[in-house]
Amino acid sequence: MTYSDKLISYYKTIANDCVLGVSLDCVIFGFHDTRLKVLLLRWKGTDEWCLPGGFICKTESVDDAAGRVLHERTGLNELFLQQFHLFGEANRYDREDTWQRQKMPMPFSGSWPDRTISMGYYALVDYTKVTPTADFLSDVCGWFDVGELPSLLYDHCRIIHVALQTLRLQLNWQPxxxxxxxxxxxxxxxxxxxxxxxxxxxxxxxxxxxxxxxxxxxxxxxxxxxxxxxxxxxxxxxxxxxxxxxxxxxxxxx
Amino acid sequence: MTYSDKLISYYKTIANDCVLGVSLDCVIFGFHDTRLKVLLLRWKGTDEWCLPGGFICKTESVDDAAGRVLHERTGLNELFLQQFHLFGEANRYDREDTWQRQKMPMPFSGSWPDRTISMGYYALVDYTKVTPTADFLSDVCGWFDVGELPSLLYDHCRIIHVALQTLRLQLNWQPxxxxxxxxxxxxxxxxxxxxxxxxxxxxxxxxxxxxxxxxxxxxxxxxxxxxxxxxxxxxxxxxxxxxxxxxxxxxxxx
DNA sequence: ACAAAAGTGTTTAAACTACACCCATGA
DNA sequence: TCATGGGTGTAGTTTAAACACTTTTGT
CATH class of the missing domain: 1.10.10.10 (Winged helix-like DNA-binding domain superfamily/Winged helix DNA-binding domain)
Structure with a gap:
């Protein structure tokens, strides 16, 4: 079974078990060595990075789904996790460009919607307690300085910037x-x-x-x-x- | 053609043209006679009220969809409109209870998802400029004191309260x-x-x-x-x- | 001994709070 | 002329901002 086959099977499972057309992206902030960091995944077989994200199971609350994604990527539970923006533009990013950079044929067949709305969450975690863990689509999971981000897929660069803006505003009322x-x-x-x-x-x-x-x-x-x-x-x-x-x-x- | 038939046809159109499984609800605030007001719709043939809301067309941004709903209900354009919370619980409200109060068989057939995620928006409008206008599902559109709300369908009571909380918090930084x-x-x-x-x-x-x-x-x-x-x-x-x-x-x- | 960061107090300006009386208007 | 709410100032307190030197530690 090739990776491409596995990928198709992966997306079939998603299409079957999850709410279609809605995803979530998590901006996971950590702090280390005087720098604010964000946790990113490297897309398999490329030099492109993206935010940890996922889909919402049909019987799962969206907040729980975000908690699940976070747990899978960091090993942590009961994190400080907060909705901050719904990214709902019909053309959030240049799809052609992204597919090319992802270097794989996206298995967008019949049931897969041609636009995805994404809920942005940000999380604050204790850097020292995190075990960065890649997911099915990625081969590396690691921290980056918010000031020195690598090349990001989708609109994830914008999502990080909106998260950071929100964090600044909420600095005074959030733990x-x-x-x-x-x-x-x-x-x-x-x-x-x-x-x-x-x-x-x-x-x-x-x-x-x-x-x-x-x-x-x-x-x-x-x-x-x-x-x-x-x-x-x-x-x-x-x-x-x-x-x-x-x-x-x-x-x-x- | 009975109302029930029209309803089924209405939902078929929605299922065809819109993103399934995601809706939006607008808490439209106005101010009149020293009171903060919210605009509500009365569900046809019942004494039950709900928030103006709608679905997102397949090629429409979610923010634009909110603007469209708002324009349809108030006649206003270029309103102050703000995302405040995604209501994403798998069981946001008691479905049986709601269907009973809606007094109509909901046409939830094959393609209709059995859970809906809803994005909450709040809007601030000039009460004197609004022409409250009912929609296809409602027969009355009118203002209510936030302190004296009628019986509300779905989880719309909670949505209004979350909107109000947000409004209080944002009073200092929003126009x-x-x-x-x-x-x-x-x-x-x-x-x-x-x-x-x-x-x-x-x-x-x-x-x-x-x-x-x-x-x-x-x-x-x-x-x-x-x-x-x-x-x-x-x-x-x-x-x-x-x-x-x-x-x-x-x-x-x- | 030196470099590097930690710990600490005062002064000034700005902002917030509390508080009470007279005035204009329509009934 | 009376009732109602509009308009206005001051004093006391709290909070924020600016600012520099001494101490400790490892090299």
Missing amino acids: IGLNLMPEKFTIPELQRLYEAVLGRPLDSRNFHKKITGLSILTRLDERRTGKAHKSPYLYQFDLPNYQRALVNGNLIFV | IGLNLMPEKFTIPELQRLYEAVLGRPLDSRNFHKKITGLSILTRLDERRTGKAHKSPYLYQFDLPNYQRALVNGNLIFV
């Missing part, structure tokens, strides 16, 4: 720190995250004052050592206070 | 005043709008100070007369300054 940071972290590391999302530097004294003033962090006795400078304290989130601050809309950094 | 107010209005009238959306009273002195301080309003020489008290000045939005304030995120009333 972005909690979901993107590892369990223990230093205040300067958290500041790097906010700077990476906002795309501009913040004043360390004001940041420190603000973040500690919210009482959402607990300072541990440990410190992060090993660098040629003063060892910063490690902190972790105080969950009850964090939730409270979110509800009250206090997590503001403009 | 809500501009779209919901008539061309000329008084500052107390605008304050009533903000109070209606926020659901709580605002201090008139602070409101006046704030709104005039933004330089987004032009005071006209006219005043609104006819009431047994001091006649308030009429204002209109200064569009260039309004846009600027929106971009800068200055339209905040918490």
Whole structure:
């Protein structure tokens, strides 16, 4: 059975079990080494990348489908996952161009619709806990700097940019720190995250004052050592206070 | 040809021309007599109401489809129209209960999917310019106070509540005043709008100070007369300054 | 000892909150 | 003349922004 045969069989299964004409794409954000990252898949046999995505089973809620895709690609459950935009243009991308770059005949026969509406989700995950896992259509799954994206199929470049815009807007009301940071972290590391999302530097004294003033962090006795400078304290989130601050809309950094 | 026959033919046309399994629902907000209103349709031959909605033509963008539905129901073009949530649960509502209340056999035959995903849009319109117009499935189209909704089909009650929540959150960054107010209005009238959306009273002195301080309003020489008290000045939005304030995120009333 | 980042406090300006009286109008 | 809501200012408090030096650590 050739790959092309397998592909046709794969799409037949999808057409049978899933809602046709609707897909979802997940922009999975992580944070590592002062950079905001996004998880991408490399299309088999090409140098083209795309977002993790999938279809919605006939008896499955769309949010659950997004959770499933995310679990399959990262190994994580109970992620912070949020709808952000429905990409519903009749001609979202240049189909000819994409097929050519995908280097394979797309098995679009009778039942397959000739336009797909895609729901965009973004997820915030702890980079250190993710096991990037490719899917049937891809051979590599890996992280990319949001500022240094490779060649992307479909309209996925636009989807990432809309996700990033949304993330910036929601920085103040969403538990972005909690979901993107590892369990223990230093205040300067958290500041790097906010700077990476906002795309501009913040004043360390004001940041420190603000973040500690919210009482959402607990300072541990440990410190992060090993660098040629003063060892910063490690902190972790105080969950009850964090939730409270979110509800009250206090997590503001403009 | 009975209504039931027409209905079957109607759904056949939809199944032929539109994307199957996806619909859209529009929560159309207006403002009148100090109250926030929403436009509803009465299902033919029943006392049940629902949101204006529709399907997406095969070659139409989803946003355009929402604009079309809105134009058909209100007579307005170029409305402020915004995606707010995808309602994608596999069992969004009790189907048996809904069919019974709709008092008609739903023509769900072979090609009709047994679950529908619906994209929620909200629109802000000038109440005074709207000509409510029923559609094929409804016999009445009219405004309701968001606080006094009638019996609603499907999950439309939930959809309205999610729309309202979104509207509250977006009050600060969306041109809500501009779209919901008539061309000329008084500052107390605008304050009533903000109070209606926020659901709580605002201090008139602070409101006046704030709104005039933004330089987004032009005071006209006219005043609104006819009431047994001091006649308030009429204002209109200064569009260039309004846009600027929106971009800068200055339209905040918490 | 040096380089590199962490930790910390004050001052100033802007924004927000609370609060009360007089005025114009129509009944 | 009375009832109703419109118009307006100030003081106190809170919040944000700007800004620099000392400490710790590893090399």
